[in-house]
Amino acid sequence: MNSGKIQDIDEPLPDIVARYDLEAAFHFLTVVVSVVAIAIAYGIAHDLATAHLCVEYFTVGHPRIVDSESPVVLALVWGVAATWWIGAFLGVLLAIACRAGKAPKRTFRDVAPSIGRLLIVMAGSATAAGVTAFLLTKAGAITFPLYFVKLLPPETFAFFAADLWAHSASYATGAIGGLIVTVRVWRERKRDGMLRYNL
Numbered sequence: 001m002n003s004g005k006i007q008d009i010d011e012p013l014p015d016i017v018a019r020y021d022l023e024a025a026f027h028f029l030t031v032v033v034s035v036v037a038i039a040i041a042y043g044i045a046h047d048l049a050t051a052h053l054c055v056e057y058f059t060v061g062h063p064r065i066v067d068s069e070s071p072v073v074l075a076l077v078w079g080v081a082a083t084w085w086i087g088a089f090l091g092v093l094l095a096i097a098c099r100a101g102k103a104p105k106r107t108f109r110d111v112a113p114s115i116g117r118l119l120i121v122m123a124g125s126a127t128a129a130g131v132t133a134f135l136l137t138k139a140g141a142i143t144f145p146l147y148f149v150k151l152l153p154p155e156t157f158a159f160f161a162a163d164l165w166a167h168s169a170s171y172a173t174g175a176i177g178g179l180i181v182t183v184r185v186w187r188e189r190k191r192d193g194m195l196r197y198n199l
Contacts, residue, residue, distance in 0.1 A: 024099060031095035031108045032088065035115070039087025039174075042119060044079030046126065046170055051075045053130075054159035057167075060151050061160065086171075090178035097186040103193030111185055118177040125173045130166035137161040 051058055051071035058074040066077045098106035136142045137158040144157060152160060 027105070027107050028095045028099050031098055031111070032091035034108045034112075035091030035094060036084055036087035038115060038119070039083040039090070040080050042122065042170075042174075043083030044075055046123075046167070047075035047079040047082075048072065050130075050163040050166055051078075054156055054163045056152055056156050057160050057163035060148070061164070086175065086178075090175070090182070093182045094178070094185065097182045097189070101189070101193075103189040106185055106189060111181065114181045114184070118174070118181060121177060122170050122173045125169040126166040129169035130162040133165035134158045134162040 047058075048071070051074045055069060055071050055074065058071075058078060059069055062078065065081065066073060068074060068077075094111065098108075098111060133142065142161050144152070144160075148160070
């Protein structure tokens, strides 16, 4: 009887397992790659704004990794170099939170709205921090180390400070917010799993 049942199966068990593994890997990698791509895209857009505001923030305040003073070139290079690694780190954590364990799985489509809201918070915090730094520098409340005073034209001080605070705010809110999204996804999956088990 058992042999008859096996013959009635349209798809062999090894093929079912392989297909499931491929699907699981696809969804896991989709989350990781998507988060990396979003981080890079945000970084480039952010750097396009700040490089045009104060190109010295990149030419003086950063190591020279490209022989150019073009705001566009610097934004493209640093937009990738400064974000891909944090995107990969947070992407792997989020993918684990979405897919690991037996609780109901999440796909990238499920977590995309939360990522979108985080991007809005990041942009808002960067803008607020940049404007605050600009005003404080103009008011004389922020001073620069002698190293930067020697290298920067005085008229760029406020813009340099605005760039510095804007970038710092983006990094902080992005890292903290990414961890919050990850924890929330994991906890929601656990809750949904418990609800399903109780039903």
